[in-house]
Amino acid sequence: MDIRQLEAFVYTVKYQSFSLAAQKLYISQPTVSAHIRSLEEEFHTQLLKRTTKSLSLTPAGTKLYSYATEILTLQQKAIVELANETKPQLRIGASSVPSLYFLPELLSAYHAVHPDIRVYASCSDSLDVVHKVDDGICDIGLVGTTTSDTSCEFLPFASDELVIAAPATPHYQAYQTMPSPLDALLKEPFLLREDNSGTKQETLHFLKNKGLSLDDLNVIAVMDDAAALKQCIMLGMGISILSKATVQADARQGKLLLFPLGEAAFLRKLYLVYSPVKYMAEEGGVFLEFAKRFYQL
Structure with a gap:
C-alpha cells in the first residue's frame, strides 16, 4: 500500500468515476484501476462494487476510505508545514467570475496588511475548486455555486x-x-x-x-x-x-x-468555500477571517 494507490482509491470514490479520478490525478485510467486492484489484492477483499452505472463502497472499502482520507490529509499537512519553513504561503482557488472581478481587490487589500505572505492563486471551474479545497490542495476557494457532495462549507459573500x-x-x-x-x-x-x-x-x-x-x-x-x-x-x-x-x-x-x-x-450568490474538517494552514484561517471582515460577513 502506498500514497499513489490510496489517492487513486479516494479520488475514484469522491468522483464516482475511474476516468475522472485519472483525469484529476493526471494518470491513465488503467493505472487507477491497477492501483485499486493492488489494494484489493493486498487486503484480500473487495473495496468497490462496480456496475455499469455506479460505484459503491463495500464495508471494507468504507473503513479504508476513512483511513485513506486521514492519511492524505496528514500528507498534505506535512507538505504545507515543511513548505512554510521557508516562507508562509496561502493557496487560493477561484472560478472564472470571482477570479476576474472579486479576487484581485480582495488580494490587494489582504497584501497591504500581510505583505510577507506568498499567495498562490489558481483559476478553474467552480466544482473543481470545491474539490481542491476538499482535497486540501487549496486553503480557500471563491466559487459561483454550491454542492452537497463535499464536507466543505459555503459562505455567501x-x-x-x-x-x-x-x-x-x-x-x-x-x-x-x-x-x-x-x-x-x-x-x-x-x-x-x-x-x-x-x-x-x-x-x-x-x-x-x-x-x-x-x-x-x-x-x-x-x-x-x-x-x-x-x-x-x-x-x-x-x-x-x-x-x-x-x-x-x-x-x-x-x-x-x-x-x-x-x-x-x-x-x-458567490461563495467563500472552506473545509471545517480538513487541515488548513494558519495562513488560510487568517485569510478566511480577513475575507469575512472585508465583505462584512
Missing part, C-alpha cells in the same frame, strides 16, 4: 446577476422591441458552459424554475472557456446565459446585447 448575452445583430436587436422576449430567445441557438461551471449549474436552476430542461434548448456547443464562448456569441453563433459582470463592458461597446432573465434580475 457577494451576488452576481446572470443575463442572456446575444450577438449585436439586427436579428437579435428585434427582440429588444418585445415586451417579454425571454421565451422566444430561449429557442435560439444556445452555447453552454461545461458541467462543472458555476454558471452552468445556475443555468440549470433557472431552467428548472421555468419548467424547462436542457432538452428544451437548441444547444449547439458546450465550451469550458468562458472567453472563447463570449467571442463565439459576438461572431453571431448563438446566445448564452452568462455573468453580467463578464459581459457588461462588451455591451457598452456595442459588441453584445444583454437581456435580463425575467421581470426581476436573476441573482446568484
Whole structure:
C-alpha cells in the first residue's frame, strides 16, 4: 500500500468515476484501476462494487476510505508545514467570475496588511475548486455555486446577476422591441458552459424554475472557456446565459446585447468555500477571517 494507490482509491470514490479520478490525478485510467486492484489484492477483499452505472463502497472499502482520507490529509499537512519553513504561503482557488472581478481587490487589500505572505492563486471551474479545497490542495476557494457532495462549507459573500448575452445583430436587436422576449430567445441557438461551471449549474436552476430542461434548448456547443464562448456569441453563433459582470463592458461597446432573465434580475450568490474538517494552514484561517471582515460577513 502506498500514497499513489490510496489517492487513486479516494479520488475514484469522491468522483464516482475511474476516468475522472485519472483525469484529476493526471494518470491513465488503467493505472487507477491497477492501483485499486493492488489494494484489493493486498487486503484480500473487495473495496468497490462496480456496475455499469455506479460505484459503491463495500464495508471494507468504507473503513479504508476513512483511513485513506486521514492519511492524505496528514500528507498534505506535512507538505504545507515543511513548505512554510521557508516562507508562509496561502493557496487560493477561484472560478472564472470571482477570479476576474472579486479576487484581485480582495488580494490587494489582504497584501497591504500581510505583505510577507506568498499567495498562490489558481483559476478553474467552480466544482473543481470545491474539490481542491476538499482535497486540501487549496486553503480557500471563491466559487459561483454550491454542492452537497463535499464536507466543505459555503459562505455567501457577494451576488452576481446572470443575463442572456446575444450577438449585436439586427436579428437579435428585434427582440429588444418585445415586451417579454425571454421565451422566444430561449429557442435560439444556445452555447453552454461545461458541467462543472458555476454558471452552468445556475443555468440549470433557472431552467428548472421555468419548467424547462436542457432538452428544451437548441444547444449547439458546450465550451469550458468562458472567453472563447463570449467571442463565439459576438461572431453571431448563438446566445448564452452568462455573468453580467463578464459581459457588461462588451455591451457598452456595442459588441453584445444583454437581456435580463425575467421581470426581476436573476441573482446568484458567490461563495467563500472552506473545509471545517480538513487541515488548513494558519495562513488560510487568517485569510478566511480577513475575507469575512472585508465583505462584512
